[in-house]
Amino acid sequence: MHTWIAVRDPADYGQLDNILSPEFSPKAVAELLEQHLSPNVKGILAEYPYVDKDYRSTYYGFYAKKALRYDPFCFRLHFFTDRVSLSSDLELQTTSASNRLSDDYFGYMVIRPTGVTPIGRTVISIDAVNGFSGAVIDAEYHVHVLGHRLVVRGFPFMQQHTDIAVCAHAACWSILRHYSERYSHYAERLVYDITKMASTSEPGGISPSRGLAITQASEVFSKAGMFPDLYARRDFKDNFDRMLAAYVESGFPVFVSLAKKQHAIAVIGHGSPDRNLLQSSTNLQYCWDATNSLCVVDDNLMPYQMIDGLQPNLYKIDEIDGFIVPLPEKIYFTAEAVEYHIDDAIENGVAGLTFGHLISPIARYFITTAATLKLYFRENKSQFPSDLYLALIELALPQFVWVVELSSLASWQKNSFNTLMLLDATASALDVFPYIVVTDRNEALIYDRSLGSDVGVITFTTPLTQMSELRKNLTFRF
Amino acid sequence: MPNNKISQTKGYTYKDRASFSPVDPTKMKAHADRVQRDVIPTLKTQAERKEAGAQRLRFKGLL
Numbered sequence: 001m002h003t004w005i006a007v008r009d010p011a012d013y014g015q016l017d018n019i020l021s022p023e024f025s026p027k028a029v030a031e032l033l034e035q036h037l038s039p040n041v042k043g044i045l046a047e048y049p050y051v052d053k054d055y056r057s058t059y060y061g062f063y064a065k066k067a068l069r070y071d072p073f074c075f076r077l078h079f080f081t082d083r084v085s086l087s088s089d090l091e092l093q094t095t096s097a098s099n100r101l102s103d104d105y106f107g108y109m110v111i112r113p114t115g116v117t118p119i120g121r122t123v124i125s126i127d128a129v130n131g132f133s134g135a136v137i138d139a140e141y142h143v144h145v146l147g148h149r150l151v152v153r154g155f156p157f158m159q160q161h162t163d164i165a166v167c168a169h170a171a172c173w174s175i176l177r178h179y180s181e182r183y184s185h186y187a188e189r190l191v192y193d194i195t196k197m198a199s200t201s202e203p204g205g206i207s208p209s210r211g212l213a214i215t216q217a218s219e220v221f222s223k224a225g226m227f228p229d230l231y232a233r234r235d236f237k238d239n240f241d242r243m244l245a246a247y248v249e250s251g252f253p254v255f256v257s258l259a260k261k262q263h264a265i266a267v268i269g270h271g272s273p274d275r276n277l278l279q280s281s282t283n284l285q286y287c288w289d290a291t292n293s294l295c296v297v298d299d300n301l302m303p304y305q306m307i308d309g310l311q312p313n314l315y316k317i318d319e320i321d322g323f324i325v326p327l328p329e330k331i332y333f334t335a336e337a338v339e340y341h342i343d344d345a346i347e348n349g350v351a352g353l354t355f356g357h358l359i360s361p362i363a364r365y366f367i368t369t370a371a372t373l374k375l376y377f378r379e380n381k382s383q384f385p386s387d388l389y390l391a392l393i394e395l396a397l398p399q400f401v402w403v404v405e406l407s408s409l410a411s412w413q414k415n416s417f418n419t420l421m422l423l424d425a426t427a428s429a430l431d432v433f434p435y436i437v438v439t440d441r442n443e444a445l446i447y448d449r450s451l452g453s454d455v456g457v458i459t460f461t462t463p464l465t466q467m468s469e470l471r472k473n474l475t476f477r478f
Numbered sequence: 479m480p481n482n483k484i485s486q487t488k489g490y491t492y493k494d495r496a497s498f499s500p501v502d503p504t505k506m507k508a509h510a511d512r513v514q515r516d517v518i519p520t521l522k523t524q525a526e527r528k529e530a531g532a533q534r535l536r537f538k539g540l541l
Contacts, residue, residue, distance in 0.1 A: 340520060
């Protein structure tokens with residue numbers, strides 16, 4: 001069964017009540033869609049019966065064992081622009097010039113027959129979200145409907161089941177599904193798998209779930225082949241928030257605990273930094289200190305919610321008391337080690353290179369891959385002295401590199417930076433020279449770590465002036 | 479073991495340029511000594527605090 005709903009005004013979401021039976025909670029779903037989706041969404045295709053792998057995992061492991069009868073099938077809602085329609089012979093048609101349906105597709109939402117919290121696996125584009133402004137980690141998802149293969153970029157979301165899985169499971173699921181979709185290295189884990197992975201002893205039975213301690217969440221990521229690093233706010237009073245932001249800017253979704261609220265969410269992006277917030281100062285400042293909002297996946301809300309440290313809604317950023325960043329293998333050098341080296345470099349220089357030319361220095365740091373970095377260098381070749389460019393494009397790099405963009409305040413306010421450092425993400429925490437490249441205005445130190453040769457110096461014929469910020473790890477909408 | 483034929487030559491194009499020279503070893507040593515003295519002990523202390531903090535979070539209750 002495929003039914004088309006034309007959304008001319010928000011009240012049209014109420015038509016779901018004519019299509020979905022009460023165990024799918026159509027009124028609650030319609031209300032959430034009406035509040036959350038942008039006016040760009042003009043058509044919904046409702047698909048039933050749909051076999052959702054995540055719901056089925058909980059059905060086989062839990063719901064089918066209950067006395068109450070649960071439907072094994074789900075609804076799936078697909079969201080489109082006003083250029084798409086469904087013909088009477090079930091042909092999806094678009095009037096867009098490209099004739100590519102994916103250009104008019106905003107993603108999908110599975111509706112589970114579980115009565116409460118029915119929203120299951122959901123991947124929607126940030127362009128479908130009312131008033132969204134920010135930058136998010138995302139991946140490409142392929143969707144098959146009515147003989148079409150559609151593509152949408154987004155980050156996975158679902159409401160918690162409340163019984164077989166709670167908020168911490170939902171946050172783990174979102175992060176792991178992102179990794180399995182984006183990188184073929186990681187296996188796909190279904191909701192029930194994650195519930196089982198969280199506890200080996202299952203004290204009190206697997207259901208109803210009593211929730212997870214943060215270290216159990218960490219264990220889930222370990223079992224999924226990741227390398228989780230755990231940070232407590234209490235131990236990083238000055239830089240907890242900016243390390244969180246740096247990992248997110250690196251493209252690594254972060255599992256966050258709000259212990260006072262007994263809640264867990266995933267942080268998957270951030271808002272635009274306030275470029276007027278940082279003032280003139282001789283002390284080093286970090287751009288992440290000007291980033292006041294985070295984009296989160298919270299199973300109690302809808303996808304891509306912004307939480308703001310200045311105007312708290314449900315909770316404040318400073319209520320985050322701990323986070324887990326599940327890292328890929330080959331990242332041994334931590335964010336805090338990077339900060340210590342940046343602080344030392346600004347104060348003392350690095351082997352003869354100095355940074356006194358930076359007026360009110362600002363640091364922006366994050367991890368990226370060697371492939372992304374070289375793409376950035378190639379696309380911005382004209383911004384680098386030619387001899388430096390040769391080294392940057394040719395050097396053998398580890399898979400992951402810490403990038404440090406150092407700017408004067410005025411350059412940072414124009415989304416630019418003035419000097420660059422690259423640090424080896426595979427360096428040991430106590431490595432005294434973790435750098436691969438360090439530049440000041442006139443010279444660069446180059447340490448070819450792959451061949452173990454001595455550090456060399458490149459003297460520029462023209463000084464480094466301004467380079468564009470690297471913005472390739474996230475999808476930006478600001 | 480690195481490829482000897484590459485390591486016998488300079489290998490990379492940027493090293494063949496006149497703009498490239500070895501770093502002053504005294505400057506490198508001064509940098510390494512300072513980092514060893516000032517940065518590494520702080521990092522070690524921070525790492526111990528971080529581990530203790532992770533243990534504390536273990537007992538913070540359920541999410």
